[in-house]
Amino acid sequence: MSNQTMPLSYYVEIVLSDDKLSAFLQFKNSEDGLTFTLSQLEEVLASYQIVHGVDRSKLEDIIKTPHAYFFGQTLIALGTPPVPGQDGQIKLMHDLNTDTKKPSELEDGTVDFRQVTSINNVRKGQIIARRLPPTPGIPGRAVTGEALAAKDGKEVRLKIGKNVVADPEQTGLYAAIDGMVTKTERDKLNVFPVFEVNGDVDYSVGNIDFVGTVVIRGNVLTGFKIKCSGDIRVTGSVEGADLDAEGSIEISAGVLGHNKGVIKAGKRVKSSFIQDATVIAEEVLVSQSIMHSNVRAVKSITCKGTKGLIVGGIIQAGDTVTARTVGNSMSTATVIEVGVVPELRNELNQLRLQLRAMREGMDKTEKALAILDQLAAAGSLTPDKMEMRVKLNRTKKQSIEEQSAMRERVLEIEKSLEDSEKAKVEVVSTIYSGVKIVIGRYTKFIKDPISHVRFQLADGDVAMFPLQ
Template sequence: MEESNLDSYIRIQVSADKLSAYLTFSRLNDEFQCLPEQLERYVRSHGVLYGLRLDVIGQIAKNPIVYYKEQTLIAQGEPVREGKDGSIKMVHDMELEPDHRPVELQDGKVDFKEIVQLKNVKRGQLVAERMEPQLGLPGKTVTGEELPPKAGKQARIKAGKNVVLNGDQSALYSAIDGLVTMTDKDKINVFPVYEVNGDVDYRTGNIDFVGTVVIRGNVLTGFKVKASGDIRVVGGVEGAELESEGSIEITGGILASNKGLVKAGKNVKSSFIQDGNVVAGEDVLVGQSIMHSHVRAGRSVICLGSKGLIVGGSVQAGDLVKARTIGNTMATVTAIEVGVKPEYRQELGELRSKIKSLMDSLDKTDKALVLLDQLASLGQLTPDKMALRIKLTATKRQSQLEMDETRERILDIERTLENAESAKVDVLSTVYGGTKIVIGRYTRFVKDSAARVSFRFSEGDIVLLPYY
């Protein structure tokens, strides 16, 4: 059959992105005969030049009836490969190591002073440098056109305090001798270091420092440590208040007796938390156990040491709670909540209390206005009562405005509670009865223990899936 006659049998279609070409039959009869070479030339004559699947074209020519009712891919282009995004390379590794242990000396003793490895830099030293994005690989359409590669996104160094960017903003240098610290929104700072060689007690008093604080001892009940940078505690923390704009790392654990607060703008890392209150803007990383505590994290709570136990109290995280064991055989009530930033849950409770208070106030105002309106209708409204009536009317208007704004904010937060599909609770070993799982606005009570499971939100309910 002449190639010109193939038009009455075959259609060649090229996809909109020109990365695929397809052959379809418009009709087929006994007169259709075609050699593989003829069909290839026909396809090329229709502008399909690259990525030809010659084996498929040959099979169509030899056995067209098999492909008669199909749209068959006969050419595949090469898509553009995305470039790699740029990144920021730090002179120190800023990740908290969950399994970092103290150094054991030759005589078998443990040197806790060596566990805090400070990320110190000298004035003028390089702190961070920008790694350029990489160009991707070019592509090619089935029609033979080159597709230019795409570069990754350029990274940006976020300069904080006591650091200097070079002219093209590709490198960051320290302006002082100090400690490299990441604060909220990934700003890179160098803070001076205040070091306490012992406990925070009556000898040192409370600490409020515009930098990083290193305590080579314990922080005792009732004392406060506040830092613009990080806080590192080699010992333990009792019922004290620790507040950091960066991260807090506690080697000896938190034993708080339900007093005090440990609050960090970024991460909190501790070997254990017992009867404590902990708040982190990003992650809470615990080596051994979280027992009868209230823990809130903007992103995740990870408890994966050899015990990896969460029991009692409440643990809240924006995205993920991950532990080896949750609850115990005594069915101790343990609440795990994910799917919304913990501060939103707290705000929601406060807003609902405010609504109740405003409604009570409006009710009292309405009753007073009814009495004043009755006096006005009888012509018995004295000047002081008239002034009170005007004041109460203004108060009512203001309360209604506050009520509307509060209800709107409640709706905003409830909408975020609905968007919890990526949130999850992972249990590597066992979750026991008595555990309450909350994802977004949905709740599930665990009645029977289960092993190696993941709680997820799906189609309006919390489902239990195997953990891999």
Template sequence: MEGIGKYKIDVKVSADKLEAEVLLRVDEQDIDEIVILETDVYKALQASNVKYGILDDVVRDICTLPAKYANARVKVAQGVAPVAGTDGTIEYPYLASINEGEGPKELEDGRVDFYNVTTIPNVAKGQLLARKIPASQGEPGTAVTGEPIAPKAGKEINMKPGKNVVLNQERTMLYAAIDGQVSFTEQSKMNVFPVFEVNGDVDFGVGNIDFVGTVVIRGNVLNGFRVKSSGDIRVLGSVEGAELYAEGSIEIKSGIVAQDKGCIVAGKDVRTSFIQNANVTAGNQVIVSQSIMFSTVRAGKQIICKGSKGFIIGGVLQAGEKIVARVFGNSSATPTILEVGVKPELRQELASIQKELQNVYENLRKTDQGLGVMNQILQVSKELPADKRLMQIKLTNTRLVLEKESKELEARRNDIELELKGEGPAAIEAYHVMYPGIKMTFGKLVHFIKHEYARTRFIVLDGEISTATLI
């Protein structure tokens, strides 16, 4: 039996080839008279190369009640979407017994357990520190035309070994090469450093410390002394007007009272209970449980002061991403400067690297030009004079040095560009109140706070500083 009446079956395959639709074109006067055979629909689908995921029940319905589906698009085939792969990750088995959050742990009675805010775990030689979980390729899908649809593969991740650690041959496992304590330094490199312990204060009886490893001080660091570490520094007491430099993180249990002397500089994080009249810089975060007063504080990413008091008064605070506190300023409108959303030191370094690269490229060009002349002489005379041969050796060595230098500069340039590209929208968040007297800067935008704001987030929208209520 053939179909009856005037109609046309149009087939449309979606751009992603995951769906196919039919459009039954019928003149209005013929709608009640047409008869459509299932074979006609399948032939139309076949003509459009639709062969997978055909919805037979829909085809049956169209042929049973053609008037219902006339002049309307109906999905008649459904493919299988590909499943995207998962990104690679790194697991840290040595942290299994450590509960380490982003900030100080709040106890049941509301107090803050700052003593355990950063645990520097001991590890043994040969202990597994990190395990790479590779990215998955995902699962392919199937188009309605029967073709496989390739999935989006997950993004791979690389282990970043530092000092005193070893990778297995497959570069999927990282082990401790010595007994010591784990420290993360620049660009998230994982290290194991030996430990230097001071059982009391850093004073005239101990002197300055410069140690290739992690330093643990069970007392205070007094005025005028200096502690340098290629790992972490942990001070169980307080720090006065001293200088502390760590390539990893710095933790100070009892706070910093610097009297506008000395400085605290960490490649990664600085964690402490309070900062007063001090100069503090961290490559990543500055996390303070109680207060920051009349200090200069810089963080590559965030400054967080959200403890039971959590107030920031006076001074200059600069963060690449966010500054957070319960209270900003006071009722006396003490001037306080907050700057977010820019990383001037990175941008300055990038400009410097670009300039250095131009010089290196120019020197490479001149070196290659000189080597080209030597090659021309060699082709003509078949042998270089002694002075020319010596010059060729010098030029060749110079080229090797310049090539190595250019690769190092290019790698650092790429890292900086990636970090600057990854900058998210900057914010300043007051979880209780922000008082007048605050000057906030988002890049080139400046805003002065002239009245109180309660539970407010400040962000940039459409080129202006805007506010939103914190829930």
């Protein structure tokens, strides 16, 4: 220090910030030639209890050139601020942001613009959200050394909506039913069993794959697909689209298939009309007409509304086909088959085609083997011909085994065709020429119009009975 007789505290004071996280040195008095040592300056700091976060290099600068710091405040110490804890959070297992719909990219790099609807499907018992606990705050430290309290994170409550349950510990939310996860007012999480589209299924909606029931308040356009574990209800029409429901399908305005897409239900298909379409179900109910379509039902097909017309195509049912009118005056080819589950009849036809092809292949194999056998008998069988002979014998053996299995399956299906006594075709009004009636393994061609008739097996043939 210079010749001044006053203590350093006469010249220097320490100012603390309100939060005690900052300490500033300022000169309250000054004089030329003022000098002091680091220990003297540390004594001043100690008198103010400044013990944490001291900037030693800044103190040394002040000692070297005090006059440079005569005016203004100089930061000489910084405390450690407290870190507040993070609030608890609800972690969703699904992305519920509906603004991120994007078309899906296919393996070849092209984009399928029909794949834009993303439904957050969940099954009963599946977790849909977890509650993450809050974290404690980390205390800070003032420049005076005292601890500064930190706020702990706040707890978050589970917001339970419809068809959602929480575990006893309130740490997770689970689906109480099959359905889709949605967020409603006040961020409540719900699981709804029905997915609704208030309009057409088009490029703005895309294909739908849902674990519950789907309701379309519009039309389903060509090329789109709806698949669900429940029912499908369409208030408009269905064009050349694929509909696949484990439950039933109801189409208010009818099906105009353009020979594209398949409508398949695990239970019932109900529609006002079906035209140029393929329909597969346990039961089919049509109020107006079935035209030029392939309709297959495990049990029955009924078309006897005001019009009640079946014309063109192939109609197959395990038990009964009932219609008001079958065929037309122009003798349009129409096939009605009953008495066996359609899949079995189609399997039988496929097996017969495969057996025919295998027999033709067997004939070629046997002719080639006959030639090779002759060469072997003459002792002129080359090594490559010998290898060919071994391969052909192996192929022949495998073909015989496969044909044997196919013939057994054919006999099994044909036996089920025999049990068709209860199967019937009922025509409330008129059946026209050009119609083929198949019951079990028996066939009848209609040559002249007939009214009010029931077709059923009797004495090993398709017989006609007046419809009561």
